[in-house]
Amino acid sequence: MQRTHALLALALLAPALGFVASACTREAGPGPVKPKPAVVKAEPTDEAALARSRIYWANAEKKDWIPNYDLLGPELRGQQSPTMFLQGKTNHIYEGMRAQEVVARKDDLIFLRVTGRWTPNLPQIKNVRLEPGQTLTQDIEIIEVWRWMRDAWFLERPLRPDEFLEQFPDLQPNAAPKTAAGESGAGAGAPR
Numbered sequence: 001m002q003r004t005h006a007l008l009a010l011a012l013l014a015p016a017l018g019f020v021a022s023a024c025t026r027e028a029g030p031g032p033v034k035p036k037p038a039v040v041k042a043e044p045t046d047e048a049a050l051a052r053s054r055i056y057w058a059n060a061e062k063k064d065w066i067p068n069y070d071l072l073g074p075e076l077r078g079q080q081s082p083t084m085f086l087q088g089k090t091n092h093i094y095e096g097m098r099a100q101e102v103v104a105r106k107d108d109l110i111f112l113r114v115t116g117r118w119t120p121n122l123p124q125i126k127n128v129r130l131e132p133g134q135t136l137t138q139d140i141e142i143i144e145v146w147r148w149m150r151d152a153w154f155l156e157r158p159l160r161p162d163e164f165l166e167q168f169p170d171l172q173p174n175a176a177p178k179t180a181a182g183e184s185g186a187g188a189g190a191p192r
Helices: 002-028 046-061 074-079 082-089 123-127 161-167 169-174
Strands: 092-106 109-120 138-149 152-159
Touching: 046 092, 046 109, 046 138, 046 152, 074 152, 092 169, 109 152, 138 161, 152 161, 161 169
Parallel strands: none
Antiparallel strands: 092 109, 109 138, 138 152
């Protein structure tokens, strides 16, 4: 019997205890405030630009050009739709493309030296007769122009080294193309 009375008393007191407990919580305030995560603003660093270029070329070597369209700046995007961008890429095979160094910076632009190997892949190439040991593959060097906007680097355009020197003569000290021996010279340009 005592057990029944104890359970009955508990059943009658439970709603009252719940009311008291919730009242105590309301009086104590909303509880501890969780700190908001810190927002880290992206910075236009050399390392970030080199990383973006390396992502671009890693995708290109895998022939995965779709994500690269998102890395293009507004000027390049305005010149070609995603479909045209993708169609043109089947004509090129890139190997060993590496963002080597920052050549220069100017305002919101950064200029990167990229080297690697390029082979044309056009249908008419099948008609080209090569001598034994000849190849259409070329060592290339390009200067990529990247622009900082919306907290990220976007590819504005690739330039041949001589085009870069012509268009940005004030940035010439570090921009002369490298020869195979690493000296400044008249290196190969980028395919169009």
